[in-house]
Amino acid sequence: MEAIEETVVVAIPVGRAYTGWTEFQSLPVYLSSPEFSRQAPGSHSRTEEVWKHVDCDTGVGPGQRIAWLSLGGNSHTGLVVFSPLDAGNTRVLVRFTWPPTAPAPGITGAHILADLVRYKDFMESLPAPG
DSSP, rough: EEEEEEEEESOOOOOHHHHHHGGGGGGHHHOOOOTTTOOOOTTHHHHHOOOEEEOOOOOOOTTEEEEEEESSOOOOOEEEEEEEEETTTEEEEEEHHHOTTTTOOSHHHHHHHHHHHHHHHHHHHSSOOO
8 A cells, every 4th residue: 555644743632633623614724635625524425425434443542533535536545543642732643545556646745744734723723612
């Protein structure tokens, strides 16, 4: 399998980092690839099925992992893992994989890292829940 993997440390607790990523109305704020912001995981559109949420056990705690499988022309899988570093910091890892015989998903490590930095800036700019 071919793979791209990038990480960033966000200065917020792991639960807040995970919840922030799953608030799909915010995806266009930090994801540069429009194909990942058009549709929420698990949903299916009659006009376009871009990706869907998949569940796999990776041994991490609940609310710390999001995985998906592409449904479009790019045969890839994606994974976001939220790992607590301490009470106020979370490592966010994004990994894309695709078969060597399939075309690359049209995204680079630089794209992923830029999206992660935008996610970090966005999440850290939000007020802490009261």
